[in-house]
Amino acid sequence: MQINDCPLCLDAAAPALWRDEQCRVVSAADADYPAFMRVIWQAHVREMTDLDPASQQHLLRVVLTVERVLRAELSPHKINLATLGNQVPHLHWHVIPRFTDDAHFPDPVWAARRRAGVAHAIDDARLKAALSAALPP
């Protein structure tokens, strides 16, 4: 359901690392955090509590599968999960592997930069394969 000019609605059909009818996994395309992933609910829903419980659990399952794959591939120091949506109030989750030498550690990625930071990359093909193996198509 596209609402006005919501960028996450307009982008709904763009290539994704994984998708089903309910949600899609895409790279956040963040130069500092090349393994920063987003899980986007396909419908234009504002808050987690606007979803029914089965949908909440499905979205959590996808978010945590991304977390699990990122941990297995990169062994980050910590995973950060967040759903904010202040600027784009269309339900989406940030899944961010954090490292002690990244640009903002130990602060959130939205705080002031602390250093140039090492950009820890991930192999997209391996990520796609791992998501497909862990989640139903």
Added chain:
Amino acid sequence: MQINDCPLCLDAAAPALWRDEQCRVVSAADADYPAFMRVIWQAHVREMTDLDPASQQHLLRVVLTVERVLRAELSPHKINLATLGNQVPHLHWHVIPRFTDDAHFPDPVWAARRRAGVAHAIDDARLKAALSAALPP
């Protein structure tokens, strides 16, 4: 299970707005965000994917009950949810009702302040009662 000097382990028995054996809901005691709540897993666990699926769902249920109560009580512009743990790697969630006139909107609360900001308060007694009504003791 207390690990070294983890502040969330040391604080496990402190008064809470709601608690069960697995987790507790406390105020973040943030002067800019008096309705900013935290949901803290009682055991010293690092990541969501370190919990079994039933525990993940239980924690999500508590987090989203806090979200639902904050929405009902305050009608915020947006809810922000996050589990970061870069500084305190003991699983806990931030549940933050956001308003267009708060100190950081539309940025995350961890970004640079934009204005003095209005601190939207919540009645703790009403919050406790609503959590108790919505969740098993």
